[in-house]
Amino acid sequence: MKKIIHAGKFDKDLKRMERRGVDVEKLFEVVANLANGLALEPRFEDHPLHGKLANKRDCHISPDWVLIYSIDEKVLVLYRTGSHSELYG
Numbered sequence: 001m002k003k004i005i006h007a008g009k010f011d012k013d014l015k016r017m018e019r020r021g022v023d024v025e026k027l028f029e030v031v032a033n034l035a036n037g038l039a040l041e042p043r044f045e046d047h048p049l050h051g052k053l054a055n056k057r058d059c060h061i062s063p064d065w066v067l068i069y070s071i072d073e074k075v076l077v078l079y080r081t082g083s084h085s086e087l088y089g
Contacts, residue, residue, distance in 0.1 A: 002035045002076045013081045017065070026061050027081060034069065035076050 018024055033040060040046045046059040049068070056070045056079060066087055068080040080087050 002037070002071065002074055004031065004035055005075060005077045007077050008079045010078045010080060013086075017081060022062075022065065027065075027067065030059060030061060030067060031076070031078065034071060 030040065030044065040059055044059045046057060049056045049058050056068050059067050061067055064083045066082065066084060068087060070077045
């Protein structure tokens, strides 16, 4: 299992999502799969980002709920989570 690091505003983002009443267990399932080196199902639309975020990836927990992360052989870094408009303006 990879080490999981919460970076940037991730914890604040997560609390905001919890206050909205979303099922954060869905996020935890995705994070567990990533940390265990499992490929995400196509429905999560996992893809690399470009530009300033070129070293990060984006996956969709639900249609308008995004997780921004990076991953390597040993570490999974969780950067942000929230809606498209919150994360990308």
